[in-house]
Amino acid sequence: MTHTTFGDVLLEIDGVGMSFTAADGERLQVLDHIDLNLHDGEIVALLGRSGSGKSTLLRAIAGLLAPTSGQVRYRGKPLNGANPGAALVFQSFALMPWLSVQDNVELGLAARGVAPRERRERALEAIDRIGLDGFESAYPKELSGGMRQRVGFARALVLEPDLLLMDEPFSALEVLTAENLRTELVKLWATKDFPTRCICVVTHNIEEAVQLADRVVVLGANPGHILAEVAVNLPRPRDRHTPSFAALVDHLYGLLTGRDAETSSTRPDLGTPVTTPLPDASVGGMAGLVDLVHHGGDRVDLPEIADDLNFELDDLLPLVDAAAMLGFLTAESGDVLLTEVGARWATADIQESKRLFAAQARHRAPLVRTICSALAGSSDRSARADFVLDLLRRSFSPQDAQRQLDIAIDWGRYGELYDYDTDSGRITADPAAGL
The missing domain is CATH 1.10.10.10 (Winged helix-like DNA-binding domain superfamily/Winged helix DNA-binding domain)
Structure with missing residues (x-):
């Protein structure tokens, strides 16, 4: 089929909100009142920065997460579990390492009770379509990253889903491999017998969104909400060096970073x-x-x-x-x-540069400000780093919490606000900082 015009609504997202309970009992709002429809014949990109909830939204579309408020409807019927018309492609490939390429592709069909002979025929067809013919008996460890992601595509497409959902599918690949796979996906989409009716792809890459999508949904963060929907009325294949492509990238960049x-x-x-x-x-x-x-x-x-x-x-x-x-x-x-x-x-010299940085970070960077307040309230102007880390872990993953602390220590050290001793695990105020 051709994809110049969009058909019926396949999926409706009606006033969807999503919140979770943090370790301290506080409710964290991840999505706030999302209204969005996905149509037959279109590729939609969900574009957003960290904290915009774009992957959470994709999982709600897939029926893997139930919204706290609002409703997701597939072909007019509310979702009360996994979306029967959707298949997911993950960033991390998510292949079973002990299964061959063909067995990995057959997994979803087996779960749906498809007979072995039909499973085999459909899997081989999908493997051939995605360019992996000849690798049916190979195992994931024998494949490059790009080839493993092709297996992920084949495993999703073999289900012939109405909705092909992709969560940052190219971000784990090196640049040239990712570009090649994006180009091939667009070519497959243009074929008459492509076995899916709508693609929804999550990305943080602005150029990727413009290259792939007919419509870009821009999400804002904290909590995730729709900032804008931008139509991409450029013929395929798209040349990123044209003025019209560059203008769309500039526009989307402005939406993502625009501030008063x-x-x-x-x-x-x-x-x-x-x-x-x-x-x-x-x-x-x-x-x-x-x-x-x-x-x-x-x-x-x-x-x-x-x-x-x-x-x-x-x-x-x-x-x-x-x-x-x-x-x-x-x-x-x-x-x-x-x-x-x-x-x-x-234009400042090194000492003035440090002073300016310290003044700005102390007042404008929330975690730096929190550490400075903790040090100022301590009798010995010091605090355990684990105390700050435990507070962060209530709302961040352990890795993200540690990264936040590392950044705050880096900024504080440069501004000579405080120092960190790895042996004692304590953050100590710099005497000259006046904390």
Whole structure:
């Protein structure tokens, strides 16, 4: 079939909210009042940053998570369990290592009670369609990452689902392999006998969303909510070097990072370490970005910088978030602008640079502010790092909690606010910081 026009509604997401109970009993809202329809004949990208709940939303569509409020309906009927018309492709491949390629592809059919002969025929057809003919008896350990993901695609497509749901399916692959698989997926989608009617893909990669989708649903974070829906009216195959492609990337980037300039530059973020986690960015990385903006005339187009540096745009976004959190930069549409304090930081000597950074981090970075408050309230101006870590673990995974603490220690050390002793496990205020 062709996919130039969209048909009937296959799935309705009506006022869906999702919340979970944290370890301390507090309710954490992950999704808030999501309204969205998926149609026959379209590819939809769910584009969002960390904390936007895009993977949670995909699992609600798959029927793997029940919404706390609202309803998900497949072909007009409320979901009360796994979606019978959906199949999932995961980022991590999720293959059974003790099963051959063919056995992995047959798994879903076996679970549905399909007879062995029909299972075999359908599995071999799917394997051939996805370009793995000849590897039927191979085991996952014998395959490259790209080939393992092809098995994941075949395992989903063999079910002939109405909805093919993909959760960051290319992000675990190296760049050229990912690009090749994206191109092949678009070619398969254009074939008349493609066995699925709608694709919904979760991604944080703006260019990937524009390359694949007919419609991009942009999600905001904390809690996840729909910021905008953007139609991609570009013919396939799409050339990322055309002005129209670049314009859409710029527009989506602006939606993802757009902030009120006055608010960002003059008022500290009043969030908490949970609602406003520290972006995964080093001080040196931030300083490098601020320096680039300064030498670019205090205003630059970030997609152009990413292209010049041969980096993905998404690799630079944590640096933008961190510099914006600290008031050194603001984001406006597709551009990044230097603030007055950012200009001072870019031109300061090392000691003034540390002083400026400390002042901004102490007031604008929630976790740094929390640590400073704990140190100020202690008689010996010290605190156990495990105390901070335990608080973070109530809302973050153990790995994310540790990463948040590591970033806060890195920022605090640079600003000479506090130091951390790995032997004692204690964070101690710097005497000169006045805590």
